Amino acid sequence: MSLKGKKILLGVGGGIAAYKSCELLRRLTERGADVHVVLTPSAQQFVTALTFQALSQHPVHTDLFNLTEESEMSHIKLADEADLLLIAPATADLIAKLAHGMANDLLTTVALVARAPVYFAPSMNVNMWEKDVVQDNVKTLLSRGYRMVEPAEGYLACGWEGKGRLAEPEVILAAVERHFSGAGAAKKKSLAGRKVLINAGPTREFLDPVRFLSNPSSGKMGFALAEAARRRGAEVTLVAGPVALPTPEGVRRIDVVSSAEMREVCEKHFPKADLFIGTAAVGDFAPAMALPQKLKKNGRALRLELQPTTDILLSLGKAKRKGQVLVGFAAETEALVSNAKEKLKKKNLDLIVANDVSQRDIGFAGEDNCVTLIDRGGNATPLEKMPKAAVAERILDAVEKLV
Ligand code: C5P
Secondary structure, three states: OOOOOOEEEEEEOOOOOHHHHHHHHHHHHHOOOEEEEEEOOOHHHHOOHHHHHHHHOOOOEOOOOOHHHHHHOOHHHHHHHOOEEEEEEEOHHHHHHHHOOOOOOHHHHHHHHOOOOEEEEEOOOHHHHHOHHHHHHHHHHHHOOOEEOOOEEEEOOOOOEEEEEOOOHHHHHHHHHHHHOOHHHHHOOOOOOOEEEEEEOEOOEEEEOOEEEOOOOOOHHHHHHHHHHHHOOOEEEEEEOOOOOOOOOOOEEEEOOOHHHHHHHHHHHHHHOOEEEEOOEOOOEEEOOOOOOOOOOOOOOOOOOEEEOOOHHHHHHHHOOOOOEEEEEEEEOOOHHHHHHHHHHHOOOOEEEEEEOOOOOEOOOOOEEOEEEEEOOOOEEEOOOEEHHHHHHHHHHHHHOOO
8 A cells, every 4th residue: 555645753762673763764755754753862872863863754753852854844744744643662661651741852742742543563672562551551542542563573682482563564564554445544543423232340239238249350450441432433431330540531330239130221211222342240149138237147048039131232133223233242251253143133233252261361350352253144253362442443444434
């Protein structure tokens, strides 16, 4: 694809992978992009400005306080004129600064000024990449609309093996091309005017005033979807079970506790919704009777009678009218795709998101998810493991074609 006429600002952070950015720059210019380069002070320890200048055929920007540069092209102008800001490699330090709105060098200042979409391609040691603080910063950036080109796994320059390698130049280039070919560009308000209803989190089925049956669902996947749908312009209602998460900006949240309450609220709002996404881990059983007073212990065994609850998704699938889109989740421990396909059919869904909960670190309360998307035609698209915010984007990309 030609990138002719596209102005790209390439921000290079200070990591050993900075040398790969020269190759990336070469490929971008080969396709006709007009690329200006900003190097952080530490990037200059790894690569020289001269290399980037020769490849981009523009002066390279390095200094926030360079008076000559300021008179030629101020950092405001640099940021304003870019169609896309691409940060590669994005080091842990750079990601932290961007996540917290710091602006103490030219690149971070430009990123803060820019209104253009920002893509970042992390590169660091695997142990750094896995640190909670780094993952939190990445999540913050994704939740604010930054797009990530995932680091790859493999041999790292520091001698370790694992995730953290800068994505190969052709992978980053493909992300840029996808962006300009429409998928990314259209993302912004692609759900404008659509009403999206999402349920999230666990439910609590009370046995007496102080005891309940529940599960470890954190609600993160549903909240990430609500936030992403809102960013795409949808009017989002989020029906949340008991979770410790802040309400995403611009999202209408309705808190519920039991599966019966969740069902009532979902059924009430479903008729007006264009899209329903059922991410909640709705309790499948509830005590046959909730006692009004705390049950006293008496040293003897207690036999509980449980009743099945109503399957919300199944009931919405029956009520679904033409034009409404229904998405469900399937947490499976075996025969992932075939079990999920069966659920898709049974519940009259348009898309099912299957995840293998027998794998550690994903699903339920984790930060990442590794899912397979299955559509009505039975096509299964396995996605790599990625943060839930990124999974949310991929689900909406698939769903957008249906609403
Ligand atoms: O059948 P299973 O529980 O595996 O299906 C999971 C999907 O069904 C999820 O999307 C979940 O939100 C939904 N579900 C529901 N009501 C229930 C149980 C599950 O809506 N009582």
